[in-house]
Amino acid sequence: MNHPSDALLPPHLPAGGEPGPVVTRRAWLRLLAWSAAGIVLAFAVVCAYALIYPERMPPAVGSIVEEITGANPNPVHLMRPQDAPLSAVALLGKQIFYDQTLSASGTQSCASCHSAQHSYAPDNAFPVQLGGPHMNQAGYRPPPSLTYLYRQAPFSIGPDQGDTDVPVDMTQLASQAAGVQRAQKTALAAPAAPAMVPQGGLFWDGRADTLQIQAIGPLMNPVEMANATQEDVARKLLQTKYLEQFKQIFGAGIVNNPSLLISEAMFAVGRYQTEDQSFHAFTSKYDYWLEGKARLTHAELHGLQLFNDKDKANCAGCHLSQPSKDGLPPVFTDTQYEALGVPRNPAIPANKDPKFFDMGVCGPFRDDMKKETQYCGMFLTPTLRNVAERKVYFHNGVYHDLKQVMDFYNLRNTAPEKIYPRDASGKVLKYNDLPAQYHANVDVADAPFDRKFGDQPAMTDQDIQDIIAFMKTLSDGYKAAGS
Incomplete structure (x- = not known):
């Protein structure tokens, strides 16, 4: 009796109708095994080649390799700021920074308040810091954070002002922008038209145009540091141990000009x-992944995809994740302003006054835009x-970890009862840190905020964990091979 593995397969019939060679099942399985081994070997060779020469891979193959290996199939050269010894002026500035x-x-x-060990942000979890004459x-x-501000443009509304020195009439520009429909923001697309929202500037409300x-x-x-007058600051500068450096750099006469000394x-x-x-x-x-020098884990890579997905997290709609065309690394902000409607933080002492509202661009700490109420509630x-x-x-400072932040984005519209408190009658106090007349300023057009109450949230819990995994790859200090 023949072994089952020796059973004959149907004969091959060539054009003449004569039976071809008889093929046993064992031989057929052996052929399949060798074919599979060949495919695996070929794929391994492709993956190895992709790791060595990722820039040579076709896009379709590159995307597969990226998914399997975590390598960037299209690495770029990033144009980082030049690393050079600090100038005499910068060395002086460093002493002032720590004085x-x-x-x-x-x-x-x-x-x-700007610790070098904590990315030039506070080293504690207080919602606000203590200061004043008696701290x-x-x-x-x-x-x-004071990091990644070196490319921040001055505050403007409308077309990018670039490096122009011409004074800008903010009220006029704001009036021109009023009534123009806000452009939708999506990941991996051009930023929203700058006429729709303010852009640039420093501090949460953009009231400073330069680091100086x-x-x-x-x-x-x-x-904060609580000097009563600029003369107080000048007097203290004249008593510092680095006064001689001032004289050497700016001339001895600077000691007789308080305003110039401070400037x-x-x-x-700066x-x-x-x-x-x-x-x-x-x-x-x-950064190293962009350059092809590091590989992302499956979770990090999936998180990046969700980060850029205009229908999911859509983070990159505002936090731009792609290098510029000339190779400048992304700074993960479009430097524009958004009204997100985050819940009020009762831990801030000023918020004990129910009439106090921090409305960002339109006040209370800048007054040049207070009449432009279409920007109330917007922050950088x-x-x-x-x-x-x-x-x-x-x-x-209402949230203290990234999971809370992502839950806010995911649930603000779909399940607001999980984000905001309720009043005595049980009503959810949505957007409770902004006066009701400005609630229309809050973004409800961009994903994930485009969902309605009761809708399925844009992201699953696993999605959120993967996005957080990706955001952890944005921390400086990673040691890449060859870096």
Whole structure:
């Protein structure tokens, strides 16, 4: 009796009708095994080749290899800021940045709220920081990170002002933009038309146009370094151990000109932030992945896909994730302003007053835009670089981890009862940190905010975990092979 594996397969019948060679099942299975082995070997060779020469892979093959290996199939060369020794002005600025004697309390410096070990953000999880002459005055907003500001343009509305020195009439531009429908923001597409929203500027509300102007703000703020007058600042600068450096750089006569002394001091702080690589290191795992020097895990890669998906997380609609055409690394912000409607933070002392509202661009800490109420509730979109290292999120520090942040985006419209408190009657107080007359400013057009109450959320819990995994690749300090 023949073994089952030797059973004859149907004979091959050539054109003449004569039976061809008889093929046994065992031989047929052997042929299939060798074919499969050949395919696996070929794929392994393709993957190995892709890891060595990823830029040579066709797009279709590259996407498959990316999914399997986590490698970027189309690496780029990133144009990072030049790494060079700090200038004399920047070295002076560094000393000023860390000088506590310039505060009214004598215990607070720029670095007190902008720690180098914490991406130049606070080193604690307080929603706001304490300051003032006796270090017992609470601030109003969590200090933002000072990293990745070197490409920030001045505040503007409408067409990009670029490097123009012509004064801008903000009220006129805002009036021109009023009534123009807001452009929808989607990932991997051009940013929304700049006429629709404000853009650029520093601080959460964009009230400072340069690092130099930004630096003077905390020195004069009564709840921060709390100097009563600029003369107080100048007097303290004249008593510093680095006064001789001022004279050497700016001339001996600077000691007789208080306003110039302060201006040059703040210029020096700005130069320090611009020249020192630690303010814009671009050493994250994602940077090295872009350059083909690191591989993302399956979770990180899936998170990146969701991050860029205009129908899912759509994070890249505001937090741009692609390098520029000339190779500038992405800073993960479009530098525009959004009204997101985050819930009120009761931990901020100022919020104990039910009549107090922080409305960003239209006040209370800038008054040039207070009449442009279409911008009430809008705050600057921050960079997401080093976002996993932060301890508080949003302009009011209401959240303390990325899971809470992602739940807000996912559930704000679909299940608002999970995001906002209720009043005495049980009504959900949606957008409770913004006066009701400005609720129409809140973004409900862009995914994931385009869902309605009761809809399926845009993201699953696993999606959120993968997006967080990707955002962790944006932390600086990753050690890539050959870096």
